[in-house]
Amino acid sequence: MAPRAPRTPRVDPADVDRELAGAALGELVGAALVLDEQLRIRVASPAAAALLGSEVPLGASAATLLCGDRPKRPFAEALAAGLPFQAVIPHPSMTTHAGQVRARSVPLAEGGGWLVFLAAVEGGDGEPVLFHRMWTRDARMKETFRIIEKVAAEDVTVLVRGETGTGKELVAHALHALSPRRAGPFRAINCAALPGPLLESELFGHVKGAFTGAVKDTPGHVELAHGGTLFLDEVAEVPLELQAKLLRMLESRTIVPVGGRDPIPVDVRIVSATHRALRDEVEAGRFRADLMYRLRVIPVRLPALRERPADILLLADKLIVELNARGRRQITGIAPSAGAALERHEWPGNVRELRNVLAYAFAIGDGPTLELRDLPPEIAAIEPASAEVVVASAEAARGDESSELQRIREALARTGGNRDRAAKLLGWSRVTLWRRMRTHGLA
Ligand SMILES: Nc1ncnc2c1ncn2[C@@H]1O[C@H](COP(=O)(O)OP(=O)(O)O)[C@@H](O)[C@H]1O
Numbered sequence: 139m140a141p142r143a144p145r146t147p148r149v150d151p152a153d154v155d156r157e158l159a160g161a162a163l164g165e166l167v168g169a170a171l172v173l174d175e176q177l178r179i180r181v182a183s184p185a186a187a188a189l190l191g192s193e194v195p196l197g198a199s200a201a202t203l204l205c206g207d208r209p210k211r212p213f214a215e216a217l218a219a220g221l222p223f224q225a226v227i228p229h230p231s232m233t234t235h236a237g238q239v240r241a242r243s244v245p246l247a248e249g250g251g252w253l254v255f256l257a258a259v260e261g262g263d264g265e266p267v268l269f270h271r272m273w274t275r276d277a278r279m280k281e282t283f284r285i286i287e288k289v290a291a292e293d294v295t296v297l298v299r300g301e302t303g304t305g306k307e308l309v310a311h312a313l314h315a316l317s318p319r320r321a322g323p324f325r326a327i328n329c330a331a332l333p334g335p336l337l338e339s340e341l342f343g344h345v346k347g348a349f350t351g352a353v354k355d356t357p358g359h360v361e362l363a364h365g366g367t368l369f370l371d372e373v374a375e376v377p378l379e380l381q382a383k384l385l386r387m388l389e390s391r392t393i394v395p396v397g398g399r400d401p402i403p404v405d406v407r408i409v410s411a412t413h414r415a416l417r418d419e420v421e422a423g424r425f426r427a428d429l430m431y432r433l434r435v436i437p438v439r440l441p442a443l444r445e446r447p448a449d450i451l452l453l454a455d456k457l458i459v460e461l462n463a464r465g466r467r468q469i470t471g472i473a474p475s476a477g478a479a480l481e482r483h484e485w486p487g488n489v490r491e492l493r494n495v496l497a498y499a500f501a502i503g504d505g506p507t508l509e510l511r512d513l514p515p516e517i518a519a520i521e522p523a524s525a526e527v528v529v530a531s532a533e534a535a536r537g538d539e540s541s542e543l544q545r546i547r548e549a550l551a552r553t554g555g556n557r558d559r560a561a562k563l564l565g566w567s568r569v570t571l572w573r574r575m576r577t578h579g580l581a
């Protein structure tokens with residue numbers, strides 16, 4: 139056995155500690171940095187170095203390393219303001235990398251330090267493309283567009299899956315517009331909006347006398363879509379009995395109106411959509427497996443907006459152009475704080491929600507810049523306290539500081555110096571309290 143090499147006296151034990159801490163961090167969470175309260179990098183995992191493509195200089199400023207001196211640095215701004223933040227930023231060494239990095243900061247208790255998670259964004263850096271009223275930079279979306287183009291000409295059924303507001307109906311329109319049926323009708327029906335019997339009559343029509351009030355033969359959406367495309371939105375909500383009839387229509391290419399006897403031949407292309415996993419519905423016994431296979435010959439999945447964060451500001455820009463055309467307000471730029479708030483929001487309602495938020499901003503605000511204060515409170519705030527800091531910081535700079543200092547002192551006095559309870563009294567998080575205390579020289 140070779141004797142162990144003696145440790146050279148030059149190695150600083152603190153460096154060894156940092157290296158071990160970095161390795162441990164890497165094992166636990168992959169690419170990550172630990173920052174101290176001055177935003178200096180104290181620990182870096184090996185994966186962070188690999189992602190950033192260089193040694194991570196310990197002690198250097200994280201804001202500078204990650205954001206350089208770019209004019210828009212929402213991530214650096216949020217760190218400096220003491221706000222937890224998530225953003226997709228251009229890769230710090232743009233000379234060697236074309237990609238983007240997703241960075242997320244999590245405050246470390248009391249001490250004021252930060253844990254910053256880093257992850258490469260696949261294809262997030264793509265060029266914006268417009269496809270049938272859909273804008274994207276996202277590689278998966280572009281792949282979806284390619285599939286749509288390929289299958290549009292066939293009559294194959296397409297099932298679009300995506301959360302509300304992700305563009306499912308736009309996809310259905312694109313499929314129709316690219317098909318030989320484009321001169322024919324496009325009809326959409328929301329299967330979640332009507333109870334079973336009404337839905338059946340809406341889809342397949344009814345004959346005179348089929349039920350009270352059926353005063354004449356009335357064609358349904360299927361017949362009205364003859365020669366064109368029928369979009370079945372929220373198809374997972376079709377009741378089981380009606381699913382059997384849909385299946386029969388797809389197999390026989392005929393329908394029988396409610397109260398009728400003779401099948402009517404129909405020529406429609408079916409595009410359907412759902413926000414659910416149809417397979418789960420099948421497993422739960424709520425959806426027929428045979429119908430699922432018929433409907434989703436080509437499955438298409440639209441990622442949620444939060445899964446393609448590089449699209450948020452792109453879509454905001456495009457929607458602003460559209461809203462500018464209405465003429466009430468002309469917005470030519472987005473304030474960094476407003477852009478950061480848009481990027482940070484989760485967007486459960488996806489592009490539809492983004493459009494509504496911007497329409498709100500057009501109605502609420504004035505001037506050529508979309509400001510943070512133009513956004514609805516739930517978008518502008520990460521947590522009420524932090525938003526208050528952002529909004530208040532301008533006023534604070536103008537001399538509101540003394541009253542805040544007084545409030546902090548009072549809260550601490552009332553709680554006997556207990557910061558947890560003082561923060562609660564002030565309606566702030568512990569971290570916010572600590573940061574405000576630091577601003578006033580109390581911590
Ligand atoms: N990629 C996109 N680019 C531009 N606008 C979009 C995009 N995706 C959705 N929209 C817009 O968002 C709104 C919701 O789209 P829609 O197709 O109705 O979504 P879904 O059917 O999935 O609920 C519409 O106003 C639509 O024009």
Ligand SMILES: [Mg+2]
Nearest residue numbers: 303306307371
């Ligand atoms: Mg829809």
